[in-house]
Amino acid sequence: MRKFKAKALLLAAAVGLLILHLFKNFSDSKTLQHNLDVRKDQVQIRQPITKSSSYVYSWPRCQQNTSAANVTGFSSLPGNMKNFMYYRHCRHFPMLLDVPDKCGGAEKSAAVFLLLVIKSSPVNYDRREVLRKTWAKERLHNGVRIRRIFISGTMDSGFEKERLNKLLELEQREYNDILQWDFSDTFYNLTLKQILFMEWMERNCPNIRFLFNGDDDVFANTDNMVEYLQSLKDNNGSKHLFTGSIMVGTGPIRHPGSRYFVPVQVHESESYPPYLSGGGYLLSGYTASVIYNMSQSIDIIPIDDAYMGMCLAKAGLGPMSHIGVKVFGVDLPSSKLDRYDACYYRDYLLVHRFLPIQIYQMWHRIHDPKLICTKQPADG
Template sequence: MNPVKTGGKDELRTEAVQKAVMACCLCQYRCRILLCICTPCILLGCLFIYITLAVCLSINSSTTPVGMPRNPPLPPFFIASGLNKSGILAPFPIKSFWKYDLSKEAHWNLIQYVMDRQHSPILHPGTNASQNISDLDRYSRSTQQSSGCFPNYEMIWTVSDYFSLPAQIQRFVISMHCRDYPLLIDQPRVCSKHQSEAPMLLLAIKSQSSNFENRQAIRKTWGRSGWVKGRVGKGGHVRRVFLLGTNHSGHNPGIKKNLREESNRYGDLLMWDFLDTFFNLTLKDVLFWDWFSKNCWDTRFVLKGDDDVFVRTPALLDYLNNMEAVRSNTSGQSKTMEDFVVGDVIASAVPSRLQSSKYFIPDSFYKGMYPLYAGGGGVVYSGALVLRLLQVSKRVHLFPIDDVYLGMCLQRLGVVPIHHPAFLTFDFPEGEAKEHCANHTVLLVHKRSPKEIQKLWVETLRPSRKCRNTVLRDELLEKKKKEQEQNL
């Protein structure tokens, strides 16, 4: 009996061992299955994280400009199309858009680029912008002398071919940093004398001390000061100033005495103590803008022109009154004329590289095309725009050609000059001047002698019956264009 009992126990033990072995094998099988399933998922997850980190690092490295710290803080007001779509930060650009290498640029382009950087709200968004000024910026500041208007001879070495350039370019390069010249002859009450309201039009005429006959012709004709009736409209108050510098003969006591007597008699001379040359005409602009802001700031319009132009002042007053009426009806009263400038607009102009030309600008001084600008023989802009021009001119280095400089300032203000065919700063097209009523179609025409100015004034002030109803050139050209289209 005992063997039988012992055999039963052995069978039970054997069965328990087998069950345990089977359970262990089943557990190992299940673990292997789970390991086979989870391992690829874990590897794919790690790969995804690695790729994501690599992409983010590559984006950050590509958007960081050379020489700048990585991950610079973005100013909240900077808006640009780019990668970031967060509602907290503004979008940032995909790649850098600000140039850093200017070693091959011309002198004016280089120093203007530096000035643009100093006033960039993107590069210097805070009040501590000076902390980020580079060596190039410090170089620019060293070229600007603050103690008086003296030649800066260090600038000789900044233009590669300085010693082979014409004398007028050389003089300009060593003095272009300065625009603070004393006023020798002033007319502080020219816009307020003998009138109860602000002038409608101030005539600011560039002249030279020796051009007395030109000034006299203007005083007797289209530049008369006082109330001027329009050709068909009401007209307006007109005031007049002549903008002068000094010249080599200006140091002659006799010349100075004559100018003082002329100023006392007519009260219309503004004279600054700088050399009156063609390349310094830009100084007349910026100095006049400053004088205007202090003495004639409420004048509605300014005509800036040469002393050899003829202007149909009554017709110009009609045109300006009409422009004010049109703009007030379309854009409201608050900012109707702050961007108004009209003249003979020149587009796609390039610097003259011909040394024999008085407009010659060397490649080492300036590269690129000129902005849109109105011919300097005669241009009209609003008094409100003058105040804006004065402010923006402090951020634009002087340029040798005054009308191009005006275009540079307008470009930075976002103001587009209006082209009007009745402003002829390059005279009539060939053959048109011979037409009987040609002079009655213009608002301004350039290059007229004092005798021609007086003759034209008499002719246009009392037009003949045939020319009495003549329209301006813009309407006339439009009419001819329609007639040609009908004939075709």
């Protein structure tokens, strides 16, 4: 009888210890989840894959919205537009590469004066390499800090997708300047890419002063950008700024053969609010935050620059034109002149579009101390 009671007591003690252990683990997991301080309750944690010790946030795979097929006229749409509509609601994707300390941490992000946010597909290695050595070089100019980040998705499938992802991973090890999410990096997903970046910015660089947002095939005079931004009166990034090449009176292109095709099933209105051409523009940290907040209640359309204008319009704000942003190129006084003469480009903020070799040459030409200019472009 005594042996039975002793065994019972030992068993009860073991069960009690097991319950305490399970409760502690449960409590610790709740504390970890609470400390993450993220808005969604579906976040999973993976080990970091960058130089930083911070975690990478991984969202569950978004499911196809099969009800999109019930929309009137859906069956007659091109395949890429059907695919866009199936996944239009998806705004969270697994993050493959992250640089959470790019701005020095959220609380120190105000120390970054200008963040260069460059849209780049995985395959564009040569463009990224040239930009790192020219206008996107991280540096101090006029006493303020310029930082750089490339934003990208994934391309292709199978072995080729793995190779391209490995390419970005190798670049990340050397430069620590890439944000990559596991979504298809296509023209129709440029708006998604912008939203994903702005969500990242809200978490990691909430107090950034100014941003340049543009393509990887532009020539950007980032020295001039800094000097322009420093000349602004009473705006250190905490007020509205959204300037570039303004587009007014445009609307969706309804021709299915066009790259910019947007059917009525995606955007019913026949017009877009004023917006800036997506080749490149400048905006304040304040405006970037406003756009992100407005985007939470506006359905995605595949034209990213028009979508930015829609977000601004909802906030009661608008874009501003800047004469120094030439997304359609520079008009020269004569066709006989050298269209890549540095004297025609040194005073602009941005010109679209340039090949990598042209960017490299132009950057060094405009910084040549022996450059003497007496001529100006016809459009001033």
